[in-house]
Amino acid sequence: ISYWFILCYTLYLYMSNQNNTTNISFLFPLSVVLLDTTAALGELGWKTFPLNGWDAITEMDEHNRPIHTYQVCNVMEPNQNNWLRTNWISRDAAQKIYVEMKFTLRDCNSIPWVLGTCKETFNLYYMESDESHGLKFKPNQYTKIDTIAADESFTQMDLGDRILKLNTEVREVGPINKKGFYLAFQDIGACIALVSVRVYYKKCPFTVRNLAMFPDTIPRVDSSSLVEVRGSCVKSAEERDTPKLYCGADGDWLVPLGRCICSVGYEELDGSCHGKKTMLD
Template structure:
């Protein structure tokens, strides 16, 4: 094993804990921390990046890609992801979590060691059989670490994990590949997460608004017209605007409950909901007190209910006030 390999594989002796995060306005297209089987990513050349899989404390696999050929000049090592289906995304976000070794902490590598790597992508409608041609890939950015680790950190068993997020778009093809180019750094790519943002389904002012994908232009809002909930009608046209970060903005207009219905917890409930029991009111909305016919039926139902209750009450009183018939005798 070379010095570079020993420097790189030392990452495996650290336990990396992932804190699950939930984002209601994000749709995840790829998360390497949730893949149970092999990722199946490709490396060019074969002896460039190493794919390492370890198990965390919950017996879930952690897929890590490592490279550390810092002793040799002119490195050009590529790692390519599988094809990623973009779904409804027009713009995606790539979140990288990684560690990077400080070149000054490695002896005899002053001219060959680097502290950055490059991120690329390639759009295509083809999900299989696409040959890797670096010239076809578009560079997203050069990625540098906010914090790099040293030999002293290794002694203290401290792992400095960096997180970088980059935007990619507009994207118009069915999917895309990501590619990572190493030019001589000592890197452990711990996780890759790809997602796009949406304004999630919501209810506002008795109107529902569907999932909406923002525009690529972050300064432009998407106007969305809401649909009134059941038994509600427009007072002013309900509208919301979907922002680039997946937030609903600028609420306008509203819906109001129809005649005979009352707002409660974002819904319109008929008065029959409050006064009628199942054995009195038929299971359809004719008797929601919104018409003279339903009002008449409600009055009749209420009268019958009160009469029945009174009869039951009198019967109970009579049975308590007099002894049973069979106990009476003319000789008493």
């Protein structure tokens, strides 16, 4: 199977996706990015096991920005077991992480003579670690997160017909207790291009509600459990009822309770307290 075809198709999808992206200055909830392969300027330097499995391919888009992909397409050979491992990723303050993968996958039915050897899934694994393991890699130390399947697979005709079939899948992992972790991708016989990987965690962002300030807060791993956060009054304000918000698992602030009020001689304006004007002003 031609890597050139996979590469051309991947570049086409990536640039089409970039051209249709709208810049957003601020998002709620707040996502803290731990890894984003689209932002890497140099080689990713991920490890492949065995060496003749996944291939690293870097090309430039129309804005002269590098596109780092990893591809594998050994669909003619049985018993494939190709691993791709990221570098060590610091978890920062994360308790739960999200792994976003964008990839293309070839339809096995569109490839002749591969019945029984071609697959249309790959596996995602992780391993926690307090430090980098360098070149050491032992698959049995990794925990499986999920089997990843494509919503849409592409055929030889799709590129010519300008049909976009870039898949996006997100998986949650947690709790993360050690200082960092590795991700690993296992190919068992698919024709796949891993276009980008983004790893992030969510937090409830700093906000001001009812004249009370609430700091950035990391949600709990348990999606049914909320973090109670007590707010502090803005300048020239005082508590009327204890201000509280609850940080949800997805980084959303919920259930506002209590409030602050402006101190005597001040009035509320645009979320803060300002001195009242007098007749002499």
